[in-house]
Amino acid sequence: MRRPELRILWQAVHERLSSGRSVTRVRIGPLDEAERDALADLLGLDRLPDVRCSVTLARLEEAVTEISGRTVRDTVTELIGPLGDRAEERRREQAERAELWARLSGHDTVRAQPALADWVTSCRSTGLVGGSPERTWALLEDALTVLAAIPAEAEPLPLFAARLLRGDSHALDDGTQLSTVVLRALAALHDTAPPHSAADRRALWVRAGVADDELSAVVLAAGLRPSGDGVLAHVARACAEAGQAASLTLAQVRSPGRFTLVTEPSPVVHVVENPSILALALRRFGRSCPPLLCTSGWPNSAVILLLRMLAARGAVLRYHGDFDGEGIRIAAYVFDKTPASPWRMSAEDYREAVARHPRGPHPGRVTEAPWDHGLAEAMVRQESALVEELVVDVLLEDLAAGLGSTP
Numbered sequence: 001m002r003r004p005e006l007r008i009l010w011q012a013v014h015e016r017l018s019s020g021r022s023v024t025r026v027r028i029g030p031l032d033e034a035e036r037d038a039l040a041d042l043l044g045l046d047r048l049p050d051v052r053c054s055v056t057l058a059r060l061e062e063a064v065t066e067i068s069g070r071t072v073r074d075t076v077t078e079l080i081g082p083l084g085d086r087a088e089e090r091r092r093e094q095a096e097r098a099e100l101w102a103r104l105s106g107h108d109t110v111r112a113q114p115a116l117a118d119w120v121t122s123c124r125s126t127g128l129v130g131g132s133p134e135r136t137w138a139l140l141e142d143a144l145t146v147l148a149a150i151p152a153e154a155e156p157l158p159l160f161a162a163r164l165l166r167g168d169s170h171a172l173d174d175g176t177q178l179s180t181v182v183l184r185a186l187a188a189l190h191d192t193a194p195p196h197s198a199a200d201r202r203a204l205w206v207r208a209g210v211a212d213d214e215l216s217a218v219v220l221a222a223g224l225r226p227s228g229d230g231v232l233a234h235v236a237r238a239c240a241e242a243g244q245a246a247s248l249t250l251a252q253v254r255s256p257g258r259f260t261l262v263t264e265p266s267p268v269v270h271v272v273e274n275p276s277i278l279a280l281a282l283r284r285f286g287r288s289c290p291p292l293l294c295t296s297g298w299p300n301s302a303v304i305l306l307l308r309m310l311a312a313r314g315a316v317l318r319y320h321g322d323f324d325g326e327g328i329r330i331a332a333y334v335f336d337k338t339p340a341s342p343w344r345m346s347a348e349d350y351r352e353a354v355a356r357h358p359r360g361p362h363p364g365r366v367t368e369a370p371w372d373h374g375l376a377e378a379m380v381r382q383e384s385a386l387v388e389e390l391v392v393d394v395l396l397e398d399l400a401a402g403l404g405s406t407p
Helices: 004-017 033-043 057-068 072-079 086-105 108-112 114-126 133-149 157-164 177-189 198-207 231-241 250-254 275-288 301-312 325-337 347-356 373-382 388-401
Strands: 025-028 053-056 218-222 246-249 268-272 292-294 316-320
Touching (some): 004 072, 033 053, 033 057, 057 072, 108 325, 133 157, 133 177, 177 198, 218 231, 218 301, 246 301, 250 301, 268 388, 316 325, 325 373, 347 373
Antiparallel strands (some): 025 053, 218 246, 218 292
């Protein structure tokens, strides 16, 4: 059975038995004259087999047992090598892939920002890195680490990467696999096409607070009266006393100096998406305006950092934004990055407002609202967006009711 002419047979049998499926016959060929002769001798045939032929496993088992007293499996294992089980391997690989994508879909960052579901889909369609679930998860885990740290505080990209990714300052360089994956996630978050140029990629990084500068990133604040001798406290108090909005730069927020908020009762700071709401509040309340901040659309580094600082000093943050696709994504982002809670952002609030203003524009791509699972459904059913300005009267009444809590 060790004749070289029979090796083509044993390799074919080994291949079929390693499939993990039931095997009754094995096809082999093309066979040369010597291989046909050796096969005929092994099986006790009275004539040479065809150049391409089929051998039943039962006939082969009978011949091998008669010659050696061993099984076909034992024989091919000794002559060729250990048998595999490709069917079981495929089942295991499918289970590993399913576990990988379930792990990504269920990650806290993805669950908190449902707009990233499209990114998960794109990652899945791209497939595994090198066919390996382990390598793929390592890449995705790094991407999730970056997404959780956004917005950055105006760090250069190499420093941002080194701080987050084991000291590797080049991990997010243009063209790296990780950079591509993260930028696809940022594009899904902002509902834009994946970047195709250096300018597009830089624009997304800037929106994420990376490579931003300390003066361009600002947060608008009204009615904020912290005590303390730091620059942030001085600027915020001076503007509040004048009935004006303070435009606080990231530089001022990053180096606020000493400031504190009143602690009894816990101060409430309301946050809105659009500067027009803040302007209308100042017009109505002037110097008596309660604490109000504005994200001016997608919150930049200054906004997120100030909200976190205020919360750390005892403030209760309440956020309201537009009822449209982007407004829901912005709200989910704010709730994920800060301790803010929704302010009149429920499905019921939306339905009541739409009843008063029924003919709004289409809301665009609507993703799940993690704080109220009925909101997205209501918006899709109504097919009507609702900007903050249309509910400003309700928001101002809420602010008027809370004038007793002034930080």
